[in-house]
Amino acid sequence: MSEHDHDHEHTRTVAPMVDEITDFEVLEIALRELCIEKGIFTAEDHRRFTEFAEHIGPTPGAHLVARAWLDPEFKKLALADPLAASKEVGVDWLEPTGFGTPSDFVAFHILEDTPTLHHVIVCALCSCYPRPILGNSPEWYRTPNYRRRLVRWPRQVLAEFGLYLPDDVAIRVEDSNQKHRFMVLPLRPEGTDGWSEDQLAEIITRDCLVGVALPKAGVTTNVITDTRPALHPEVY
């Protein structure tokens, strides 16, 4: 390969990168190193938790719901014994990290929507979230603004996500905490007859599992919302 061809190859295949050392990446490394040196945690623990953070996501939750839509017996299991159903999609709540870290939040509940009842989850206190099965919480879920306002005005907050529910659909807001985590089992939408589990899982987005969106044939992405600051962040 000539030098010219080599350069051309790079132009086509190498993704752009931030070619600058930022203060934030320096701060993250410095802080981590000091914590390790002070014995607050070990480098090994940090590496494992970082890998955990890298690989979790909403895929297991989406497959759990898709399977429940397709298999009535699995749906019964999901509602009666969510921990057992989670294991079927590869999530062990008793040892969520997979490297011996016991969980203290084993009370996992799956909330079944009906034509007249819609569920949505929040953590009014901080940002408790079913991470092993849904991955890291989105930015808006962590904000005091969402947390404070959802419990007071759920219908209006859902409308801000583009979810307008009719008045005859009741909304139940479930408040997560250190011991209890929740996930929504939404209704299967129209236009999905004959779909496979994988096809269904694609439209069961993170937002649907939190309850700020409803699954819809053809929609496979989450809503992008502006994160609003709280006016009174310490009061909730």
Place this chain on the structure above:
Amino acid sequence: MTESNGARSIKQVKIPALESVVERNQVWGRMAAKYGVQNPLPPWKSSLDGICDALDESGCGSEVLGFVDRRNEEDTLSATVYSTLPYPENQLVSLAHSLIARGVVDEKELRERMAVVRARLEA
């Protein structure tokens, strides 16, 4: 409900080393746009999550900085002292602020380590 004493005091702690980081404003959104990078989150975010989890699960973590205090202070600081920073930069700087305010990490020590880390990365 009124503002807690803890929330009031944490934002009164001045940490010039972190103020300098804020002033330089090398936030991911700006840097990514400058270099045409599409990732919505900076590459150090999962390592920051690793720090938070390791801290929460550590035997001495709750004595150093408990989970609820960490999140409450992050909310307070993100809405006040670091309100100009986006997420997750505000999460990172708030964590550093909480650790320095508690004396877990010394500000001078952090500043010196940041210089060492930067020199290493730029070598």
